[in-house]
Amino acid sequence: MSMTSPRWRPMTAADLAAVNAIAAQVHVAFPEDPAIFAERLALYPAGCFVLDREPDGIGGYVVSHPWRIAEPPALDTLLGRLPAPASTYYIHDLALLPQGRGLGAGAAIVARLLRHAVAAGLSNISLVAVSGSVAFWRSQGFDVMETQALAPKLASYGADARYMVCTAETG
Template structure:
């Protein structure tokens, strides 16, 4: 992903989430700026000329397993000693769902994360997406700390903290 992709990423985000769960361009740019090797876009070469060619995106970055960042928060630095690969957000343009785009995005980012030497991954599943993330090996953490529970509240009803071993 490149900074120039962000306007198209924001279009995909709006298509995927509607009015809820939208994050600012500054929030997403901060993740891309801090960890460009772990943020990806899928390009749809078959997209009609009037539509963006970004078919989906995936923002990830090194982080601390026990401290997911709050939703829609600009990050200024990454931790000095990260212990996990944090999967911040994946969204697909509706026209590409079911075409394997999510699998390819995740595989590319996973390879980059493994090159960082991290042994765990974490994410916050929103909008009943636990089953989707379970396909990639994530499991819900049922007994979260009060700090994680407080952050989950900011992600909306039904947000679930999930982890996996890399």
């Protein structure tokens, strides 16, 4: 096994079949229509990447975009357009196949997205942590934001879903 660092590259439309297959495997409890990923890629290609594990194919993906703080989009919902101005950089989904975990790939792409958020003029990055991923996100500098207004928005994401925010380092 090579010890090369994880290679994230920009997602293309040709990657969408693999992305949907990974989503179906990793997020069994949170199915989303293939149109969701296609729309996110079309709306904000600068926030969509795949973990390229040549010659084994794609081992994961991330989909992210500017959005509104404390207003996570409902699961399996088309956005239509991105807000302007945005008040957060939102990670819609980060998914890694089991063979892509434990290699630093998640931390590497989160660091890249934090830099991207700062470059885009956004002072924070947010997400909905699901399936027991809160500990991973805490290790990346995210904290749980709890407000009553968030409860209905999180309902579609499952009982353990937590909205989390990280302040982007601007210095």
